[in-house]
Amino acid sequence: MKHKFFCFLALFTLTLNxxxxxxxxLPLSPQLIPFSSSDGEQLLVESQAKQDxxxxxxxxxxxxxxxxxxxxxxxxxxxxLGLPAPESAQHKPFRVFTQDNFFDRExxxxxxxxxxxxxxxxxxxxxxxxxxxxxxxxxxxxxxxVDLAQFRSLLVxxxxxxxxxxxxxxxxxxxxxxxxGHISPIAAYNQRTDRFLILDVSRYKYPPVWVKAVDLWQAxxxxxxxxxKTRGFVLVTK
Numbered sequence: 001m002k003h004k005f006f007c008f009l010a011l012f013t014l015t016l017n018x019x020x021x022x023x024x025x026l027p028l029s030p031q032l033i034p035f036s037s038s039d040g041e042q043l044l045v046e047s048q049a050k051q052d053x054x055x056x057x058x059x060x061x062x063x064x065x066x067x068x069x070x071x072x073x074x075x076x077x078x079x080x081l082g083l084p085a086p087e088s089a090q091h092k093p094f095r096v097f098t099q100d101n102f103f104d105r106e107x108x109x110x111x112x113x114x115x116x117x118x119x120x121x122x123x124x125x126x127x128x129x130x131x132x133x134x135x136x137x138x139x140x141x142x143x144x145x146v147d148l149a150q151f152r153s154l155l156v157x158x159x160x161x162x163x164x165x166x167x168x169x170x171x172x173x174x175x176x177x178x179x180x181g182h183i184s185p186i187a188a189y190n191q192r193t194d195r196f197l198i199l200d201v202s203r204y205k206y207p208p209v210w211v212k213a214v215d216l217w218q219a220x221x222x223x224x225x226x227x228x229k230t231r232g233f234v235l236v237t238k
């Protein structure tokens with residue numbers, strides 16, 4: 001089993017190091033640890049809360065435009081959950097969630113239109129509503145509603161079990177990256193360093209990184225000007 005894990009880790013790391021994906025990524029702050037580094041790989045090996053990593057890495061996608069981080073994150077999670085998917089024009093006769101068919105269901109369009117998302121992105125509440133429109137069970141947590149201990153505990157419990165996932169909505173600047181709000185799934189937690197692994201869906205901009213729990217918590221407590229509320233995270237199950 002351990003051998004299979006290292007083979008899988010090596011394959012995924014090779015994918016992340018693909019120059020077509022990462023050649024133009026921005027430099028990382030010293031407070032972040034890139035997953036593709038030797039230290040980053042070791043943090044995953046040590047982690048005891050990494051059940052989500054395996055299913056999410058199988059479904060890892062890059063957002064197709066700069067506002068679709070929430071859509072890309074949702075597609076990863078919905079496919080990892082194995083929920084009934086709409087028909088995909090690119091993959092007939094197979095059904096799979098893609099960023100192109102994510103808004104095919106009328107229930108999703110009622111939450112927010114794809115045109116608006118492509119220009120402005122989405123709020124935390126809209127993220128939860130969109131996931132629910134595809135049949136997922138979603139719990140939404142605003143950053144202002146949880147202290148650091150609660151934030152850490154909720155995510156670690158989720159990451160230690162299969163068939164449930166966590167997506168965070170955070171301000172990049174707070175964790176040492178450039179500019180605005182962003183959405184991506186969380187894949188693992190390393191207790192020794194108190195860091196979470198963000199599988200960043202904007203792989204053209206930043207690679208997956210290990211971020212300190214306190215920094216990520218502070219980043220979800222920032223205010224989203226579109227909603228007037230703090231950012232936060234969602235926990236998703238079938």
